[in-house]
Structure formats: C-alpha cells, structure tokens
Amino acid sequence: MNYRVLYRKYRPTDFDSIVGQDYTIKTLRNSIVNNSISHAYIFSGPRGTGKTSTAKIFAKAINCLNPIDGSPCGKCSFCVNFNENPDIIEMDAASNNGVDEIREIIDNVKIAPTNGKYKIYIIDEVHMLTTSAFNALLLTLEEPPSHVVFILATTNIESVPITILSRCQRFDFQKIKEDKLVENLKGVAEKENIKVTEEALLEIAYLAEGGMRDALSILDQLSKNKETITLELIEKEIKTISTKSINDLIDSIENNDISNFLNMVEDFKTRAVDYKSLIKKIIDNISSRAKKIKNSGLVTRLSFQDYKNLILELTEAFTKININVNPYTIIEMIMLDYFETQTKKVNKVTKLVSEEKESSKEIVDKKIESKEENDWVKIRINNCFVNAQKKYLNEGKEMIDNLLKDNKIKGKAKALLIDANLVVASDEYLIFSCLNEHQANNANELCKKIDDILGKKTAFISEEEWNREKEEYIKNIKNGKKYELIKEKEEEKVPVLTEVFDVNKVEIV
Template identity: 40%
Template sequence: MSHIALYRTWRPQAFREIVGQKHIVQTLQNSLREGRFTHAYLFNGPRGTGKTSAAKILAKAVNCLNGPAVEPCNECANCIRITEGAVMDVVEIDAASNRGVEEIRDIRDKVKYAPTEVRQKVYIIDEVHMLTTEAFNALLKTLEEPPAHVMFILATTEPHKLPATIISRCQRFDFRRVSLEDQVERLHEVCREERIEADDDAIRFIARLSDGGMRDALSLLDQIMAFSGQHVTYDDVISITGGMASDQFEKLVQAIKQRDVGAVLQLIDDFMQEGKSADKCMENLLYYFRDLLMVKMVPGSQAVTDRIIDVKRFAGVAESFTTQELISMMDTLNYYQTEMKYSVQPQTLLEVALMKLCSSTAGGAPSRAGISDGSKGAERAPDGLVSQLMSRIQRLEEQLVQLQKQGVAPAAGSATGGGAGQSGSGSRSTAIPAAMKKSVEKLDGFLEGKDSQDSKSVLQKWNQVLGRVKEQRITIHAWLVDGEPVSVHGDAVLVAFKSSMHRETTEKPANKQLIEQVMADVLGSPYRLISIMIKDWKSAADQVKPVEGSKEELKLVPEDEPVAAREEWISEAIQLFGEDLVKIKED
C-alpha cells in the first residue's frame, strides 16, 4: 500500500484528538450534549489549526447513529461513510474554486430538500472568504433562515474579508495557533506510533518552525523522516530545512561584538555556500537577537523557555550587550529585512546590514530613527543644522506675514476677485499658479489629443490590454485596473488613476515594462505608459477651457523656462518644503 502523508494519517477523527483548541471543543461538546447546536458556524484561524477537521467531526457527531453525541463513535455506518466522504448529504465545498454565484444558487435550491441518508444535511464551505460579493448575497437569506434539517459550517483564514451580515448570522469560533508544548507532545506521540526515534531538541525545532500550525509540523516531520530514516536528529532538521543552528549565530554575534568585519563576511559566505538564503539568514538572526533580548529582560518568562533550548548559553551571550544595543541592532536589521523584499541582491543587503552593526561606535547599530525618510541611508541631521533650519523657517514665516499685510492673499485664498493686486484692465485674471503652469504645459499635447482617433482606438482595446496583463501577472492587473486611458499623444498613452497607491505601484520599473510590452502587442505599435491622478487631469482640462464669451487666449509658460521675478524668500520656501507644498498666487 502506498505511503499516506502523516498529516492525513493523523488527522483528528474525534473532538478529543484536536490539539490546542480546548475552548472550542468544550463549547461544541456542551451544545451537542444539550441539543442546542445552531444552524450556522464560522470557524476561523491560522492554517493547520483544525478548522476543517472540527467541521467534519461536528458533522459526524450530529449524524452519528448513536447520537447526536459529544463524540462520534466512528464505528457506525454514518460515521464511517462521512469520514470517507461518501455521504451525499454532507457536502464539502472549496470556495476558492467554486466562488461564483451559480454554485451558491445551486446550494440555495437544494437545501429545501430533506436529507436522504442521514439526520442532518451539512454544508462545509472551506476558504469562504474567496466567495464573490454576488455569491455572498445569494447565500445571505439561506444562511439566515435555513430549513431545520440544514447546518452550515464556514471555514476561513481571513474573517475580515467576510461581510458583517454573514458573520452576524453565525456562531463564531476563533481557532488559535497551537502552543509549542502541545505540538511537541503530539509530535512525540506520532513518532512513538510510527516507531521513529527523535531527539527532543529536533522535535522542538520542528515545532518552532511550524509557527503554531499542527499540519505544517506533521508535514515537516514526514519530510525529515524520509531523510533521516529511523532516527531524527537536530542536525538533520537543520540540514533539511535550511535553518541555522544557534551556535553558528553565536559565532556571528561575537564577531559583530568584536567588530571583526572579515570574520562576519566569511561566516555569511559560509552560510551561502551551504545553500542558505540571505532573507532566511536575516529572519533567523532577528529571532536570535529577539531571544537574547528576552533572556536579558525577562529571564523567567514562558516565552523564553518555549523558544530557547539552552537558556544559560543565551544568557552568557546576552551579558556582553546592553539592552539598548540589542534593540538598536534589531531595529537596523528589521529595516534592511524590509528593503530585502525589493532588492535583486539580498545577500549584499545582509552584508551591508552586518557591516553597519560592526562599524557603529557603541557596538550596536543606529536606530531606525537615525535613518532619514527622504534618503534611506542618511544619518540623523546634526543638532546645529536642525537649529539653522528652524531659524530659516521662522524667518520665512515672518516674511510671509509681512507680504500678506501688504495685500498678497494666502495660497488657500480665492484665485479671482477685486483685491489690491487686481489688474486695472478690468478683464478677468487668467493667471495660473506656477506649479499648475508646469502641469498644464506637460499635458498640452494630451489635452489636444484626448478626442483623437488614436485615443478612441486605445480606449476600445483597453479591456484587451487588461486581460493580457492579467494573464501574465495578476497582481499588476489588480493595480492597473484602477486606471483608465484618457488620451494618446505621440508614442505615449496617458492613464488616469483614482488611487495614488495604485498609480505608484504601476509606475515601478518592472511593472511598467510589462504593461508597455502588453500595450505594444495589443495595440500593434510601441507605446510609453504615462500616469496621472484623475483629479489632476480634470483640473488641467478645466484650466484650458475657454471662458464663455471671452476671446482671451490662455498662454502657457514653457516647462524649461524659469518663472520670472521669483523673490529670494520664494526660492528658500521651495527648497525647504518642495514645490508641491508651496502655492504661489500671481497678481
């Protein structure tokens, strides 16, 4: 007989076998004992914590020939056939692949019929958050008032994606991550039954890697058993999972403490030669510093004893650092770990992060606060420079007040009216703020071509562009679908976005390159992608509309031509705050 995966072999078949969910098991058993089970349940929690297993056990308990009972007997015909999935009245649906309204309408039409084989008709809908809005609407009324013989059990890892109207119609049970001790006990039980010898530190490391998911832990144990044979050791687990032993990190941390850059780089190179990944090294190093900090600050905590096997050894390493040094190191490592997600050279970032730790003056690392938001590697500005900038800002504020007293309106004021600066010609002022002049000048060609044949052709084929992008990269499609083409000028297509986040993500070089390639394929010639916020596009279009009854022409300042007669205080304001934040009203 072929091998069956451990997580399937050891799948709970009774409530007493569910690991780490005592609060849920007790509630369900009490409701079964008193006959107070409801028509709709919502099981949510992390993956591998027993949601679907609990749903099947509940289906057996309400339909057991010896029940309804607090535990299914697993011996009667109903229990056996439900376990095998052979009962037509107990339906398990994967909402990830059956997410449309038609599938839910089919359920709605069939619930009215009484069960033919068992006492209670049970629908288990797994990953229910994947259903479409229309499907949820179709399910809503049935879920609220189903026939007496029907029970719904919804399971999900992301309950926040469910409509509140669905959640309010269910009894909600929150499954927790399985504790490390419960996982260790279960894994030892599995090893005993499978006649496998396993070292305690190896089992604990497997439990730590599974992050509270019992299924993940059993799958990992199954893989390691195939590698190790009849005896599972700690070294085997390290080797097969690509992890790193704590003594390797101890050497690395000691080299950082001694500021031995050569030894640090050699250790990183050794990790890479062993097939470790840079992001995994960074993740494990952060965990190691976290453990050092826990040992130093709360040595008797349960969180320490759960994660650390040799607490005394960790305490010895932690003594060589101050608490602030450890926090600073974690802060810097966390910053570079975030940067790794967008880097094509993660190993280089790992090396830079550790060299930065070595080169710090106090043996630690500068905190994240020391890194400027504007330039990611910049150090904190000296106090003298901060004082100088504050003085300049105060001086600018005083000058602005004086200008306002002289009749210059504030930037937020009206652009029209009969103020002191109004032209004596009596005509309506057509002056545009300097920042808007640049924007309109850039869009001039697009504004003229928004109703052209090329623009209409691109708009007609845009759904084909979206479809082709979705086929190649669905994540990019999710951002691009927020925009719509508004004009074509030359070899450029202007796309207007409602959301700035969607626009910025679409503008990333890799995403933009793919979109432009798709546009070339669909439209038949190469086009560049230009983006704009839709509110800016409408504003620019409004600026060039001629005033009714007026023949005055709107003249635009060329983009490269500097705006004349800018006073010194205006230049300073733009340097300090940026041109986007400084608004200038011309007379």
C-alpha cells in the same frame, strides 16, 4: 513516498485528537450535549490548526445517534457511513469560488436531509468566494431552513464580509504551541519508527509555525532517507538555519567575534538558505535577548536599545528589499555595525582579516593599547581608594546633579553621566560604574573632557568590574592593606579622542 502521507494518516478523527484547541472543542461538545446547534459556524485561524478536521468531527457529532459526552460514537450507522453520507456536503471555496456552486447549494438547501437530522455544509477557505457568491450565501444564512447547518472555515477572517460573520457563531483556532507540536510529533515518530533527535523535534515545531499539518509534512519529508533526523539534516534538506546556528550568530556579535560572524554569513550565502526565514529567526532571537535584558537586568555588551535598534534596522531594510539587492549583504552590513560601535575598531579588525602580514603586529598593538587603557583606569581606582570618603561621594553626586539640572553639561558627556553611577570618590578622584563595558569605554574616551567639567580625575568601569573591585577593596581593608598613591603616567597617555566626537557638543555654558 508522498510527503503528505503522514498528515493524512494522522488526521484527527475524534475531538480528543485535536491538538491545542481546548476551548473551542469544549464549547462544541457542550453544544452537542445541550442539543443547542446553531445554523452557522465560522472557524478562523492559521492553516494546519485543525479547522477542517474539527468541522468534520463536529458534523459527525451533530448527526450521531448516540453521541458520548458530545463526541461522535463511531459505531452508529451515521458515524460508520460518514464519508459516503449525502447529507454532508463539502466544498473548497479556493477551487470553487463561483456563484454557480453556491447557487446549487442554495437550491439543494431546501431539500430535507436523506438520512440524518441535519444537512451540513462545510465550506473551506470561505474568504475566497466572489462577492456575488457571498451575496448568494448570505440569502441562505438570513433564513436558513431548520435542517441545515453551515460550517465555514477560513485562514483569512478579515476578508469575510461582516454581513456573513454577524450570522455565524465564531471560533478562533490558535496556533499550536511548540511543546504540543513536539509531543504529537514524538508520538507519530515512535509509531512510524522514525528516529529523530529532541533538538530536531523542537526545530521542526519552530519551522511549522503552529501548524500541525506543516509539522507532519516536514517530518515526512525528512524521514525519506531513513537516516536519524538531526539539526544538520534539517539544515541540509530544508535549506533553513537551525535555531542553534542563529544563536551562535548572535553570540558572535555579543562576543565581538567578527571573523566568526563573517564565516557564518558566508556559509549561509553558499548554502543559499532561505533569507526570509533567516531574517525572521534573527529578529526572534534578538527580541528574546532584548526582553531578557529588560526583564532580568542582565548586563551584556549590547544594550536593550542596541538590540531594539538592530531589529528596527533589519525590519526596515527588509520591507524595502528589492530583487537586485543581495539580502545576505544587507544582513551582513547592518549587523556589522554592532561589532564595537566605534568605527576605528571595526576597521581594525576587518583589516586583520584582509591583511594577514599586518595582522600579527596589529594584534600586539591592540593588546598593548588595551592593557595601557586598563592600567590607567586601575591606577585611578587605586588612587581613589587611598582617600575615599563618604563625604566626597555625597559632594560629587550633588555637584553632578546640579550641573545636569542647570544644563551645564551637554552632548555625549551628559548622556554618559546620566547613565553612570558615581560609586567611590576622594578629594582628587571620582570613579563611576556603567551598565556595561561598552559604555565604560565610551566614557573613558571622553574622560579628559569630563575631568575638566567635574574638576577631578575620573574613570569609568562596568558594573560587573566595579563589583569585583569593591569586593577586593573590602577584603584588602579587612586584611589591613594600606592603599598608596601610584603616579599616573604622563598626560598624553590618558586618551584624548576628542576628534572622534564633536567637541563642541561637550561644553560648559
């Protein structure tokens, strides 16, 4: 079965079946209705968006004896014999890019049409013409005989000389929107008795990148085996990765699930999926997440900036990619960096994967460690609530503003304090909320230093966690609970990770 069959079979034959080019079609129909035909048109736009089909339908309408609302009637002698009409001359510049063919056109241009009102020349992929062919064409476009219409089509308008463009009425064909592609695919699938899931239709529309021809070709290719077309079948047949798999991949970063991430990349490698489409999909997915974060203020483990950096890194790597580098390795290495940005945590988890024996002990250690970290923060929050007062909050805010203004806090501590929000304060404690847990952890690791700078005991929690703590506090106060000081554990329990950061950058001048 030829995979182009569906595309041929469902090629639009009237204006109504051209999908997604409403403005262009409306204007062309109006020009037929008003009998205002130009001598040259140029249709530009991505492949498979209906340029050639539109050119043929328009040509038919121009010569039609009884056009209906600007559309060809389909019944008159011109419409019926359109394909054999000697007045319609089609040329594909991609295969005939020579000056001789154009010369022949020009010679014949002067001869009046045999049957119809107009001789119509449709030149596809016109940007492929050689310079001398363009010059020859230009001569005709400068003084076209009144019975001639040129319809030029191109996927690469930038390569068409401005001298040609300036003599044409230009129409830009748009990529067809995914919902329109899905709607059309669904109609064809029903007529052809092809079983296809809704998810798979969306995936085909995505892969077609706005082109109806590609969408139908993919549907055709997938329907060969007569099985129901599913996401799995698409992944297997097209060697691509479904949008859902990409979402799972990025979710694994968001959930800090390194082993899932590594397994997925391994699977891509084994299946030798097309890395260009992989990288494109990763970037699409990440940028829509980044936009969502910016737009809705959604709190996620990775910030807008993280996602933005990741996109820039991936793009940079792939513009420089050379044939000797395994592309999956690059994707893997760049993205691994976004699993808990602190090296020690990445190392720890990678070690878990490679050294099984050690792993159980490590997991237990890690759990204890994080529980203690958590305990320590909880104790400080509790102790702050014991004597929390509005005046301490105001004083604290003012002090931090002044320190920042006078440039007395520097480096990472400064960045952290600018981003953090002082939410509750007592005579002894200051509690801050951060955009996310990741930032809060970063700040808590510097907390000893920040304590010294601010002269109080500090702790940082995510905004989400703070909202929970606040609710809890209000509830407790209403119920008459009295907060009591809990003794903090000995000094060394408070993390002092100064060696990870450059201590010199955090100082009071």
